[in-house]
Amino acid sequence: MKLKRVVKVEAERDPAFALWISQTVGGERIRHCLQCGLCSGSCPLSLYMDYTPRRLMHLSREGFKEEVLSSYTIWLCTSCYACMVECPKKINITQLMYALKTRAMQEHFYPKRFAIPVLAREFSRMIRGSGRITESRLVMRVFVKTAIWRLLGFSKLGLRLFRTGRMRLAREKVEKRSDIVTLLNAVDTTRKELAR
Amino acid sequence: MKYAYYPGCSLKGTGRAYEESLLAVFRALGVELEELEDWNCCGATTYISYGELQSYALAARNLSLAKQMGRDLMAPCAACYLVLNKTQHYVREYPWIGQIVDHALDAIHLPKDIGVKVRHPLDILLNDVGLEALKAKVVHPLTGLKVATYYGCQMVRPYASFDNQRNPTSMDRVLEACGATIVYYPVKTHCCGGSQKGTLPEIGLNLIRRLLTEAQRNGAEAIATVCPLCQFNLEAFQDEASTTSKFHIPVLYFTQLLALALGVRLNEAGFQRSFINIKPLLAEKEIAYA
CATH class of the missing domain: 1.20.1050.140 (Glutathione S-transferase Yfyf (Class Pi); Chain A, domain 2)
Known part of the structure; x- marks a missing residue:
C-alpha cells in the first residue's frame, strides 16, 4: 500500500499566484469569500468537477497554482453565472474562471487534444480571420484537431441540419476585416503601454 | 418605433x-x-x-x-x-x-x-410595444397549447435588466397574451450545457436530458426558447437523450409561436427548419395557422 499525503502544506503555496488572482478583474473580493458553498450548490456542473467552485476559490486565493490550473473545474464552467448571482460577497466567480482558463492555456496546463481549449483557440482564430463565426466550419476545425472520428457520429445530424438549411458552409465574414485585426492589435499595444 | x-x-x-x-x-x-x-x-x-x-x-x-x-x-x-x-x-x-x-x-x-x-426583444415587446397592442394583433390564438418557457442562463444572469433573475416571467406573459398555457417548469433558468454537448458529450447530454424530462413530466407540448444554443441542444439530441421514455417535443423560438399567433405563414417563421413537424400538434389542438 502506498501512502500519500492529501493535506496541502504552506510550502506548496505560490504567493505570487494568490496575489495575481486577487488583482484580477472579478477577483478583488476573493479574500472576502466565506466558503459558504452557495457557488457549488448552484453550479449545474459541480458534481462533475474535481474541485467544486467553493474549493477552487479557496485553493486560488491561497496560491495553490498547480491544483487550480490543472483542474477540470475551470473547463467545465459553462458561464451560466448561477454562482455569481448567489454569491453573498459578490465575487465574480465566472469571470475568474475565464482568467484561470487564460492562464492555464498560456502555461499549457491542460491535456493534449482536450476539446474545450482547442475550441477557444479556433474560435479566436476564426474571429481574427473573418470577424464572424461560421458554426459548421468551427465545429469541423475543432473535431479535426481533437477527435476526428467523432465527426462520423455527427453525420446524421449534419445531414438533417443541411436539409433544413441550418448548416451553411459559405464563410460568414465582415467587410472591413482589416478593421478587426487593427482593433485587436490596438488592444495589445495599449495594454503594453499602460503596463509601462 | x-x-x-x-x-x-x-x-x-x-x-x-x-x-x-x-x-x-x-x-x-x-x-x-x-x-x-x-x-x-x-x-x-x-x-x-x-x-x-x-x-x-x-x-x-x-x-x-x-x-x-x-x-x-x-x-x-x-x-x-x-x-x-x-x-x-x-x-x-x-x-x-x-x-x-x-x-x-x-x-x-x-x-x-x-x-x-x-x-432584448422580450423587453421591447413588453415595455415598448405592450401586451395590449400585441393581443390586438393576434389572429390565431394558441388556445390550449401547453408551453414550457425555457429561459436558460444568460438573458437574466448576471444582469437582470428587465426580468427577475431567479423566476423570469417575461416570455410567459408574452405567450399568454397569444393564448398559450404556460406549464410549471422549475428548471427554466437551468443550464443546457452550452457547447459541452460537443466537447464533453456525456455531461452535456445529462443536462439536456434533465431539461427535457422536466418539460415532459409537467405536460408541456412544446418548449419555447430565447437562445440559439439552447434551442439546438434541446431539439437535436432528443433521440440520444431518450431512455425508457422517448422524447418527441417541438423546441421553438418564442418568436415562432408569436409569429404563428400573428398569422405569419409557417415557412416564413422558420417552421420548415424544425426537426419535428409542428402541424400534427396544431391539428390536435385545433389551432389555425397560415
Missing part, C-alpha cells in the same frame, strides 16, 4: 428560424428593424478566455456602430445580449479597461461612446 438589430453569428446559421420569425413578428407589429451594418461576432463566452481585453473591444465595435445609428440595439441571442451588456458594465466599472477599449475604437476611427441601450 425603430431599432438597430444585431443578429449575431448563430442567427445566420443554426438559428436561422429565430431571425426569420423575429423579423416577421416585428414586421407584423409595425416595428422597424435595421440590421447593424458590418457587425462582427460579439466574442460569445469563448473569446474571453483567449483574450479578455480583446473580447471587450470586439463587443465595443458593435456598440459603437449602433451608437452611430443613434438607436437602441436589439440583441435577440442570449449570449450576444449578455456580452454586449457586460462590456458596457466593465468599461464603466474599470476605467483602465475603458481606456484600452477607447484606444482600440480610435484605431479604427469609430466613436468611443458605446453607451447605447442594449435591448
Whole structure:
C-alpha cells in the first residue's frame, strides 16, 4: 500500500499566484469569500468537477497554482453565472474562471487534444480571420484537431441540419476585416503601454 | 418605433428560424428593424478566455456602430445580449479597461461612446410595444397549447435588466397574451450545457436530458426558447437523450409561436427548419395557422 499525503502544506503555496488572482478583474473580493458553498450548490456542473467552485476559490486565493490550473473545474464552467448571482460577497466567480482558463492555456496546463481549449483557440482564430463565426466550419476545425472520428457520429445530424438549411458552409465574414485585426492589435499595444 | 438589430453569428446559421420569425413578428407589429451594418461576432463566452481585453473591444465595435445609428440595439441571442451588456458594465466599472477599449475604437476611427441601450426583444415587446397592442394583433390564438418557457442562463444572469433573475416571467406573459398555457417548469433558468454537448458529450447530454424530462413530466407540448444554443441542444439530441421514455417535443423560438399567433405563414417563421413537424400538434389542438 502506498501512502500519500492529501493535506496541502504552506510550502506548496505560490504567493505570487494568490496575489495575481486577487488583482484580477472579478477577483478583488476573493479574500472576502466565506466558503459558504452557495457557488457549488448552484453550479449545474459541480458534481462533475474535481474541485467544486467553493474549493477552487479557496485553493486560488491561497496560491495553490498547480491544483487550480490543472483542474477540470475551470473547463467545465459553462458561464451560466448561477454562482455569481448567489454569491453573498459578490465575487465574480465566472469571470475568474475565464482568467484561470487564460492562464492555464498560456502555461499549457491542460491535456493534449482536450476539446474545450482547442475550441477557444479556433474560435479566436476564426474571429481574427473573418470577424464572424461560421458554426459548421468551427465545429469541423475543432473535431479535426481533437477527435476526428467523432465527426462520423455527427453525420446524421449534419445531414438533417443541411436539409433544413441550418448548416451553411459559405464563410460568414465582415467587410472591413482589416478593421478587426487593427482593433485587436490596438488592444495589445495599449495594454503594453499602460503596463509601462 | 425603430431599432438597430444585431443578429449575431448563430442567427445566420443554426438559428436561422429565430431571425426569420423575429423579423416577421416585428414586421407584423409595425416595428422597424435595421440590421447593424458590418457587425462582427460579439466574442460569445469563448473569446474571453483567449483574450479578455480583446473580447471587450470586439463587443465595443458593435456598440459603437449602433451608437452611430443613434438607436437602441436589439440583441435577440442570449449570449450576444449578455456580452454586449457586460462590456458596457466593465468599461464603466474599470476605467483602465475603458481606456484600452477607447484606444482600440480610435484605431479604427469609430466613436468611443458605446453607451447605447442594449435591448432584448422580450423587453421591447413588453415595455415598448405592450401586451395590449400585441393581443390586438393576434389572429390565431394558441388556445390550449401547453408551453414550457425555457429561459436558460444568460438573458437574466448576471444582469437582470428587465426580468427577475431567479423566476423570469417575461416570455410567459408574452405567450399568454397569444393564448398559450404556460406549464410549471422549475428548471427554466437551468443550464443546457452550452457547447459541452460537443466537447464533453456525456455531461452535456445529462443536462439536456434533465431539461427535457422536466418539460415532459409537467405536460408541456412544446418548449419555447430565447437562445440559439439552447434551442439546438434541446431539439437535436432528443433521440440520444431518450431512455425508457422517448422524447418527441417541438423546441421553438418564442418568436415562432408569436409569429404563428400573428398569422405569419409557417415557412416564413422558420417552421420548415424544425426537426419535428409542428402541424400534427396544431391539428390536435385545433389551432389555425397560415
